[in-house]
Amino acid sequence: MQQMPWLESAALSILVPAGSQRDPIGLPGLASFTAEMVQRGCGPFNSREYLDQLDRLGAARSASVTNSHTRFSAAIPANRINDTLTLYRELIQTPHLPEKQLEDSRLVAMQELLAMEDDLAQKLLRELRKRLYPDPYGRSTTGTLESVQAISHQDITSHVTNFYVPENAIISVAGKIEFDNVIRTVEQLFGSWQGRIQTEISETPPLEGHHHIQHDSSQTQIGIVYPSVAYCHPDYFLARSAVGVLSDGMSSRLFTEVREKRGLCYTVYAMCHTIKEHGCVLAYAGTTTERAQETLDVMLAEIKRLADGVFDDELQRLKARIKTGLIMQQESSSSRSISMASDWHLLGRVRSLTELSELLDQVNTKAINEYLKANPPQQFKVVTLGQQALDTSGVERGSHE
């Protein structure tokens, strides 16, 4: 919980541990399918009545499935927080899961899968993700056409029983709220909620090597990943700062070298990607076929150049940008509620904006450069999508071994 009394809004996020990592073998996509079914009526409401209630409250809402959780979020004018929590209690604890709407729900899942085939960047990232992390952490949330066909009503009801449970669930509330009131309401609504996660996770190693997906597109999509540290790791902010120098802002290295100086692409970026157990760096660019090789080569050269260190002026600019971002989080109860929930999941506690700001102040180029020297970017995996595969024989060349 965080009080933001200067706002007019409040926002809540409820995470249940029904992430895609819990999808049973052979049924990838079950968490997403279940999240779709859960929203088809609950407690005293059928699905239309339920959405009418949310609209009456003016809730700006979303539902999404990540690898670890299924997340339901809503932002509302602050005085409606209790009514909104009450509605979400019904959604989480008493969903109807109407069997006669199963086939409609299946069609929804199929439509989503087909539309994803047309989203080339998504298609690339899905393939890349299998190379980031061991299964089940590297799998996509949407499943396959075959698995979605195979899901039964029984699978969905058991999934709710097994994973819409308080163990590892998170409720995060921010905005113009009173702590006592929220605690009392949540206690009333969720205090008697019971259940435990029903399965253990077993890991299998990620896919190895580079990969090309043949596609008749104007642009070639390029994805690069390499291992890094997770958010909970003491070196995370050093790794994150290095990637910030590489990609945050218009004066960052990738934007300058790939786009500004050479005009090779419109979109290029790199980011730290982290789940609870693992972390990596992921870089992306989209560029026309004939310029794709040069783009890949320049990107890799810039990533490898990080090992030589970053400069003070680069870090100062990055810090200014991050500081602005932190302070602007004060303007949004939604983004605060989502990042608190994420902190709780990744760290087991919430970092306040003051703590984050202090961590930021402590970061310096000496520490970053020592980190980079000890952990130079290497072990790259490259996935491309487009008309022609690229030459990846030089990918590790020049990397610090």
Added chain:
Amino acid sequence: MSEVRFRHHTLRNGLQIVAECNPNAYSTGLAYFVKTGSRDETEEISGVSHFLEHMVFKGTPTRTAEQVNQQLDEIGSQSNAFTSEEQTVYYCAVLPEFQLPALELLSDILRPLLRQDDFDTEKQVILEEIAKYDDQPPFGAHEKALAYHFQQHPLGRSVLGTRETVGQLRRDQMLNYFNLRYSAGNIVLAMAGNVDFDAVITQLEKQIGHWENYDTQRDTPRAQPNSGFHSLEKPSAHQQYIIQISNGPAAEDDNRYASRLLALIFGDENNSRLFWEMIDTGKAEYAVVEPSEYQGTGIFLSYLCCQPDSVQEILELYQTLARDIQEHGVTQQELELAKSKVCSHIVLRAERAASRMFGIGNNWVQRGEYTSIQESIKRFQSVTPADLAEVLEKYPLTQCTSVAIGPTKIEHM
């Protein structure tokens, strides 16, 4: 909320400054709205407004492109720009203590050098941007639908331009266009959040008071109603994408409040008539209707995505639902829900200074008007079912230009 205050000032050269000042805000948003876009271009220079938007970041007599980028980052700004049919907008969100340096920088780049070398390199970036949208749903169908709907009307022109027009564009053509459109009188600076208005005006008088003001004109004819069906093939696509455009209220029409509520009831992405018939049933992947208002004319734009073998069914269903709302109107309950949805979202969005800045700038550029949050809410609350009926009568949803694109060509309906 009580301390929020609207301020307005016009420089001697005609450049207008509008600001919603809130001394308690955590940040400051500033945006230059240049009243120029694809509707002000000719066929030959199609795409020049957007290309120019990129070139504005490429340096001035006193700054290189690299310095512009570095300084925008140094002040920690979240900055960007975009071009539409009617506007080119350059914006920046910063912490309040950086508002004057941000303003100095943003003002400086609005008088760019347009170096030939930068022009040639940036042209490649624009061509990449065009290629990117070629690969992305709806694969150019949006531009095609606007072109079919508007025909000879200037709003039928694409914002990005084409490979050919951008490829052939010369620096001197861009410079001419700049000299015609970037007059001080054709620019509005909009600010929101923690704004030091007096300091802003003092700085601007000094820095840009010498910018010239000259006549800039724009034709604003009302578009003629149009209808027709066009099918395009994209063999690599998996889904079918359908864009439909019907006429709607213009930016200056008072019934735009009613039209926005109508669009929510008919085609919001959640809990609308299209949602229950098309999305909840899994017949379509996506089905949304949104109004777009321009000077002198407006449209309702619907965007549908479905499996290729159900196009016929989806188009017929759309027509059935459109006919039903034409004939029977909306219920009181639908209207009330739409109002609570829209009013709540106005309040939520207004919490970010940057989003308020867009609202204020847009309102001023389109109508020369400032509307407080409370006033916007009041206007939505006062809409009646009769207002919606009037919109439906004037702008029937059933009469539309449709473009479908996907793996197979669709025979005419």
